[in-house]
Amino acid sequence: MRKIITILxxxxxxxxISLSLAKIPFGQPKTKxxxxxxxxxxxxxxxxxxxxxxxxxxxGFDTLGEVTVLFIAATGLGAxxxxxKTKAAAIEPASFVLQTGCRVLFPLILVFGSYIFIHGHLTxxxxxxxxxxxxxxxxxxxxGCREKRISEKMSTxxxxxxxxxxxxxxxxxxxxxxxxxxxxxxxxxPYLLLSAGIIPVIYIAIGFKVGSELAGIIDNLIEESx
Amino acid sequence: MVSVLVFLMLLGAVAACVFxxxxxxxxxxxxxxxxxxxxxxxxxxxxxxxxxxxxGAALTTAIFIVAIRRTDRYEQ
Amino acid sequence: MSFLENYAFYIGAFGLILIGLxxxxxxxxxxxxxxGLAILDTGVNLFLISIGYITEGTAPIFSGSETNGQQMVxxxxxxxxxxxxxxxxxxxxxxxxxxxxxxxxxxTLNLREIREQKW
Numbered sequence: 001m002r003k004i005i006t007i008l009x010x011x012x013x014x015x016x017i018s019l020s021l022a023k024i025p026f027g028q029p030k031t032k033x034x035x036x037x038x039x040x041x042x043x044x045x046x047x048x049x050x051x052x053x054x055x056x057x058x059x060g061f062d063t064l065g066e067v068t069v070l071f072i073a074a075t076g077l078g079a080x081x082x083x084x085k086t087k088a089a090a091i092e093p094a095s096f097v098l099q100t101g102c103r104v105l106f107p108l109i110l111v112f113g114s115y116i117f118i119h120g121h122l123t124x125x126x127x128x129x130x131x132x133x134x135x136x137x138x139x140x141x142x143x144g145c146r147e148k149r150i151s152e153k154m155s156t157x158x159x160x161x162x163x164x165x166x167x168x169x170x171x172x173x174x175x176x177x178x179x180x181x182x183x184x185x186x187x188x189x190p191y192l193l194l195s196a197g198i199i200p201v202i203y204i205a206i207g208f209k210v211g212s213e214l215a216g217i218i219d220n221l222i223e224e225s226x
Numbered sequence: 227m228v229s230v231l232v233f234l235m236l237l238g239a240v241a242a243c244v245f246x247x248x249x250x251x252x253x254x255x256x257x258x259x260x261x262x263x264x265x266x267x268x269x270x271x272x273x274x275x276x277x278x279x280x281x282g283a284a285l286t287t288a289i290f291i292v293a294i295r296r297t298d299r300y301e302q
Numbered sequence: 303m304s305f306l307e308n309y310a311f312y313i314g315a316f317g318l319i320l321i322g323l324x325x326x327x328x329x330x331x332x333x334x335x336x337x338g339l340a341i342l343d344t345g346v347n348l349f350l351i352s353i354g355y356i357t358e359g360t361a362p363i364f365s366g367s368e369t370n371g372q373q374m375v376x377x378x379x380x381x382x383x384x385x386x387x388x389x390x391x392x393x394x395x396x397x398x399x400x401x402x403x404x405x406x407x408x409x410t411l412n413l414r415e416i417r418e419q420k421w
Contacts, residue, residue, distance in 0.1 A: 051273045
């Protein structure tokens, strides 16, 4: 009974959406804001990656909101799961090949993730992608060397430090110029590593914050479930 | 080329609906995320493709498998 | 067949949204419902990016070579979808932690049995 009503409802929704989708042509330029950001992007922000300059400089306040949502989710998960603890069974160690492989791969993955968020304004990448890769390195450690846990104090300290640096850089912009997140460092030449003002600083802070946050989420979920 | 990938993606989504073993359903959802990441590359969006592959295909699957381990594995 | 070539991305995104909605409305295991939420998120992000595509366009990154004369695709939807992907995974993690808590309290994750046990 429920399935029939659902299929009827979804077919009405499908007909409605496809009638309106037929009016949107695929592959035509639709807005004018994008061309303005592409034309004036390099001389106003100094970053060569236009998506990075939109995320951090033109729409930097939305990124601050997103970082706040991620922080609230990680804190809420830690608070909910603190009460539901299960008994800890004996942990059997992994095989020798897996242990050695994980120990060899862990620093290489960390270096790769750091490369991606440091060069966020020059190549495709940025803080969120690099942070996710660093969190995957910590998941690999949980898989291979099962007795180790990351110390919770260091993970929360790194996460708070990343958020505080983001807000402090914005407030310095407010004090120096007129508005929050003003680009107050010199823009330099494009295509160099030390260019684009405050964009590398903000992306390094976001990379540390997202990496330690996602690793903390996995740590809270795994805790005492083995 | 694109039509074949879209057909495989929809097949994976239907498989995630039909399977009763929850771990198989999660692997089908990871397949959907992976093919979506390839389609993002065809739409000339390398930043979004990297984010979807790292976050959607890898971390979401890991979080799901750890959560399924703490509850039941088969859907009643 | 040129209709299929042109609109293949729209059909894919749209199909994912419908399948995700079907899973959320019909299935009665809580983790299945959360998997449907993840599929719905992926469909909406694919739809947003395929709106910003321009035919024969290139990625919005300057590379210092002669491709600077070509037209670039729209960078604004890509920035919005980057935010949406990260918020999607945060919501998923919080929903799974609430599902684990529910399992500890009721002993099952079947939504019909939980609804009956409330009284």
